[in-house]
Amino acid sequence: MVSEKVCLVTWGHDPLDDRIFFKEALSLGKVYPRVTILATGPRKIQHVGEIKVVSVGRSRLFPWTMWRLCMAARGERAHFYHLHEPQLLPLALFFRLLYRVKIIYDVHEHLPEMIRDFSTRPRKVAALLAAIFSQVDISLARCADAVLVTTGLLESRYARIDSRVVAIYNYPRTDLFDGTHKPPEALRRRYASSRIVLYHGQIGRMRNIPLLIEAVKVVAQRIKDLKLLLMGPVYGNSYRAQLLKLMRDKHVHELVELLDPVPHQQVPDYIALSQVGLVVLPPLSVFTKNIPIKLLEYMACAVPVVGGRLPPIERFVRAANCGILVDPTDSKEIAEAIVRLLEHPQEAKAMGLRGQRAVQVEYNWSRMESRLLAVYRELKEDSC
Template sequence: MNGSNRAPDDRPVVFMATTQQPYHPRHYHLMAVGLHRAGVPARMVAQPDHAEHPPGPVPVVFVEVSPGRLARFLSAPRVIRAALALRPRVVHVTSLDLLPWAVLLRTFARVPVLYDSNEDYPADILLKEWLPRPARTVLSRVVGRVEPWCAARLDAVTLADEGTAANFAGIGTPLIVIYNFPWLEMLGGADADDVEPEFDVSYHGSLPQLYLDPLLATARILHDRGVPARWCLVARDYRDEERSALEERIRRAGLLDRMTLRYNQPFTEMPGLLRASRLGFIPLPDRPKFHRNLPRKLFEYLAAGRPAVVSDLPPIRRLVGDAGCCVLVRPGDPVESADALQELLTAPNRAREMGERGRRLVADRLNAEREVGPYVDLVRRLGAGVRNGG
């Protein structure tokens, strides 16, 4: 049978995770949806999370929840069995927990395996507040060696930015950077600016202490100045006990009446939530991780046509420092952050112009339509049998 008469390969690309993030903004809404739009079947295998999600174009196979980090690591065989039952043409591993297992999977199942390093994990471990400080240092060093060693034995590595790619320099495995840019359909149109926003400042994503401390300090300064800023915090992956702790912390700061809290919102609702606010705020600390990684929420503010006050760190400065769509402030300086937010809130025309520049930046360059093409090509080559190392 010649190639033109060959039946199309309907085996899916299977994304595997041990985390409770089946609809991850990157793995599901960017990568898996990108494959689906290119006509490549995709499936997701993961634990269910805490949100109610509308049906998406990529089917999800849910595995039993494994609470706790050790249980999550040990759940890998169950996740792998669920993935192999789908007869994958390619497996894309999206959890660091699964990386050692991925080497075994590629060796014994003889299926192409990719690994996604979503962030600088060795630097990220140094920020983990639940770990004793000495343990963070040791674990960071271990991951810094094991991650590239395992990745060198796989078929390709995908990365969210050039900074993380430096962790894998010289391993011989193909590397491809796929930035977390939004789809063009997430762009806020001109009509969105005609609606009076419900909030003045928003923040969305995880809220560890390193982010929450400068955010509350900034909000308190504005409050003390008599600036009646209305805040919306959209907290991701929050359980009931975490909600109570967050609300108690905000109450102690005397800001509960200024803050609207939303929990575990589906990613598909984020464009509307961001357009319901005048400004975004991204108070990243000056730590090694943020000298390499870019916050995905920055691109989402740009797509929504909302200017953001963002920590002035090297990756952010290189990307948008001269674009006129954000105000960069000194990391860890709540007074400078409050000054920038107050200035934009009292200059709505300037804020609107900055938001429009950000929207145009996404429309012209920083969009998923331009970003996912090389990834789709890579997956097709691997599915056709072009493997790393022959």
């Protein structure tokens, strides 16, 4: 065990985020005895196991919240500051100049593409904002001693800067997602008479949720004990109301459940109940670049998948032969894939086991943990 202190800082993520807490912080805690997560949100200090979690509050005024984070980070007097959003990069510049600490910038997603795809502004304005952000982000990333990325495309994007750029894929922890998980008895009883099709993740306008509801109507004509679980945060009460209305209009309101998000460690409970995992994202540019973690979590739990034909999804499904690929804009094709898996359980089981084997051998967090600790070790050696 070494004596250096690590401080992970996030502006917009939950401090118990699956990557920040369950993967990186817990992995770093195996080597570094003092690991702290700083986040915004209701002000409090707590210890989750050996990890200290500090929420500094959040103001509507960006500078005030940034000041709180900055002062809290300064008070930690850490050797490593691990930042999870681009708006924290000015903090990196400030700390490097004054305190000679090591800065790690963790890039979760391809943010310029998210600006283009999800912005409510006119398309040309969104494209201009994305281009400006892209250049500013690359310039500020040079302040970091290391840049961690979650995809090969992001690795290429940041390759032009002088810092270390290392791909730390957001692969699942196989001690949590292992296919042998037994859900609580109450949960098993609740769905004992149903064949479960699961979507877990964000539930928003850009996630193809209406298409999944339409597919359920088709599937229900052949599968009578079907239940579609949509589990995750719903963005906006008006969108929730629209989805509930669509369920009633399609006469599938008894077949579809909107479930609130659960803590990360409880997600395997629901995957373990499922016969099919859905990862049918629309063909937006951002989804052609990001690896959906839900896909790998289904695979880790030996659940066969129905996946949209997008490059990141195709790569894993084809390599492991662990599911069926579909046109992500065609509800009938999605429905046919679900029916095939439910009507051919032996074929579905074989697909699930192949996916699980691929995760156990290659797509697992243990391999990424070694990379993460190597980055920290090299940064420490640089400062000696």
